[in-house]
Amino acid sequence: MSFWSKGMCSSSDVCLAGCTAEHLPPSHPDPPPSNLGGFYTSHKDGKNIKGLIHRIENTASGLSCSVPVEYNLSTGSTRTPLSPVFSSHYDWSLNSGRQAKRARVENIIKGITCTDVAPNQLEETGCVCAGEERVEVSALHQRHVETSGTESLSESHRYLREVRTKFSPICEDEKFPRWSVSSEASTDEVLSKSCSESESSSGKIHQEWKKATLGHLGSKPDRAKLMADILKYELTRAVSRSVDSIFKSMPLVQTPTEMENSETTLPPHLAECMEDKLRCGTAEVLLPDVQTEALSLVVQKPELERPRNFILQSTSAAPLTPKSPIFFSSEPEQASKQDNITHHRRHSFKCLPGGCSEGGEPRLDTYWNLVKVKSKVTSRSVRSPHTHTVPVDQVILESLQLPHVKLEPDCFEKNNLYMLNECLTTNHLKKAKLMFFYTRYPSSVVLRMCFHDVQFTRCITSQLIKWFSNFREFYYIQMEKFARSALLDVAADVRDLTVSRESELFRSLNMHYNKANDFQVPDRFLEVAEITLREFYIAISMGKDRDPSWKKTIYKVICKLDSDVPPEFKSHHFG
């Protein structure tokens, strides 16, 4: 079956209602009143067409189902208006049965070459499909010629034919993606599937089709890419719909009003229960390339002595989203290395409209989280079945029985702050860099407090530790460099070595950790930097750098100078 037969039901939506007259060139010989959608719904003959299509939809006949659409949209025939007589063929179709029709079609196909389709533009299968379409059209045409159509239908058909003409370059020249439906599959199934799918597709998708079509009718490669993107998008939507269907039946864990800082305070035992179960059920499934350790070691023990807030999602995941929902955008993202794990999801979901961030920007994390939870629901822990076997959805549902939690179904779309991050984002990196102004050697406890919006698997912990190790590396390299350069200078006294906000050393560090310069570096950092610089200066001046481990003493000194991380780092005021 071809794309068009697959999209039988959606044909009226996609190609009539969904594609307005804007798609047609001004030279349209007989332009529709306002748009094709209007034509379809308001035109006096459009009603007939609609009725006809509905009748076709119910025919349970593959041929009769596919004929009208394919005829109108895939062939260049200028005659054969749809007529009421078609209903008689509908009866014929029922009586002859699918096998007879198939045999007839196959016979005709045998006598038809693919010369009417550019051989270099259609694959072998595509050629066959095109041939089938033409055969069907021919059959319809033959049948129709024997009868007379109504005038109104002829007029309607002329519109459809013109639409088909406008779309034929896409459909034929560029191997227009066809839903790969087995020819052995029941056409009824195909039809019903396409019907349900197209019916579930609201005007949104049609607008997207429209946008995409308008913007990509240029070169052939562009069109091919467009169609590929459309298919990707359809797949994405299918996943998104299925996930949405789950959450539509699932209450929420969070309300927007009570979560100014994107936090939901759940009872500690509940938070831990949820966190453990969530982690247990997902980590190895969602991040197989990250979580390489035994999961039982990853599961955190309950911290009953220290009730902590249960953060459903950090606000610090925002900048991964584009500024605007650009459909089928392929521009490279500013994906950092630690985000390569999540690159695929952002690529897949970045174009989806919907969620909005705190700043009003489209928040696509919503969709990713939906998918994540979907995975959580469908995949239980494989590695540690002995520990947690309760599905996540059950956990969430259990939690929702508690009176503390407000439930607002719309919050999923508005706030998407209901799930722990399973990977570190660029904003987490930014936050870590700002944290470095306070602490050069953060403990795991501090890291957990400051990044409580992520699930602390061993992998995440190691990554954070590695980050700070890299921060220190740059820090010490800069210190040594400036210390050595100071030694070369005439400045003799160590007391002349100072680090101020205007100094070159500070600018170098600030550029590294606070590139946007949107953070007020604490004075304490300047003090520590000055101490570090002087330590290096003294050690080098005393020739201690000949000792291979001469830096270690400095490291210890600096480690003791760590400040406590201010509370704002432990909440969500960074991002």
Add this chain to the structure above:
DNA sequence: CCCATTCCTG
């Protein structure tokens, strides 16, 4: 043995 850390490399 695990883990944190440094060092080196890309």
Add this chain to the structure above:
DNA sequence: CAGGAATGGG
């Protein structure tokens, strides 16, 4: 910034 090797502490 990440990966890997090496090191050293528990």
